[in-house]
Amino acid sequence: MSYVRTGAERLAADPDLVNGGRLGLITNQTGVLRDLTPTPAVLRNLTALFSPEHGIRGTAQAGFSEGPGEEYGLPVFDTYTKTGADLDELVAGSGVDTLVFDLFDVGARFYTYVWTMKDLMESARRLGVGFVVLDRPNPIGGTVAEGPPLDLAFASHVGGAPIPARHGLTVGELARLLDPEVQVITMEGWHRDLPFAETGLPWVMPSVNMPTIDTALVYPGTGLIEGTNLSEGRGTTRPFELIGAPYLDDRFAPALNDLGLPGVRFRDLAFTPTFSKHAGTAVRGVQLHVTDPQAFRPVFTAVSMIHVARSQHPEEFATNEFTDHLWGSDTLTRCLEAGEDPRGLCPEPTRPRGELLYR
Secondary structure, three states: OOEEEEEEHHHHHHHOOOOOOEEEEOOOOOOOOOOOOHHHHOOOOOOEEEOOOOOOOOOOOOOOOOEEEEEEEEEEEEEOOOOHHHHHHHHHHOOOOEEEEOOOOOOOOOOOHHHHHHHHHHHHHHHHHHHHEEOOOOOOOOEEEEOOOOHHOOOOOOOOOOOOEEEOOOOOHHHHOOOOOOOOOOOOOOOOOOHHHHOOOOOOOOOOOOOOHHHHHHHHHHHHHEEEEOEOOOOOOOOOOEEOOOOOOOOOHHHHOOOOOOOOOEEEEEOOOOOOOOOEEEEEEEEEOOOOOOOHHHHHHHHHHHHHHHHOOOOOOOEEOOEEEEEEEEOOHHHHHHOOOOHHHHHOOOOOOOOOOOO
């Protein structure tokens, strides 16, 4: 077992690492130390909290927040969906001198916490407010980047920089990619191929549909399923691991297993989502079982699932308005509309790009 010290633990032990007067902390329920002490409880000169999607407590579903309020005796400013002048007004009104970012990311481009970071970095720069990132591990590892980079013409709150769906960066490394001058309080003891289970850090659910590290591992791929009429497993106890639709049948799992995709097997099953797509309807589909996390290619796997579902049920399968933003361009939509095999859109995995702070 390794002993990883996060940026938050280092700052808690040495408050002088940040020289910023009144601090505003961008955080939620994931902002904890190794012993589960909340970061807001140990920071000096903390005067305000800023919450992302899902809220300061992480209770809100995707696309929502909890709104402003109070936590730990401090005012909470809700930043979700706010940008530009609206965000500047929020930050200026808080009266903070320095913003500190302490959120646990899951390593997928379309997870919104890092884009909250980007928006607040830009707001801080416009207002002359300091910005500090407390680094945390990329829970799915930092040796692999997979998927085509975002086309900035399709930038949104689920993608704001030309990085692939699985980017392989820590939040500190991504912050440096966005602004090479930003202050990052780095971790101690983390290296790029260290499994999260060996960091000695607690897994705190980053959001209501990200219950386990298994979810995070498949999410850079099966998050793309949100851009289709397949259920991505929301409304079940295994979101993003269960994929299904009313029109799928017993051919789906065997066809996927016949592809011999690296590091994964598929189990035929039926499930009934309690909310979201196909709520209350029994659907047929599969559960992904990752057999080799090092070999597993989540993006290629999900695109292969889309290809098989479309090939077996061309009349029923459909994409939706989220497809291009999740994929990061319109190439997947155009490929599917042309009846072509989309697996050719997936480049071979590469090493993460940018200023890598860890070996």
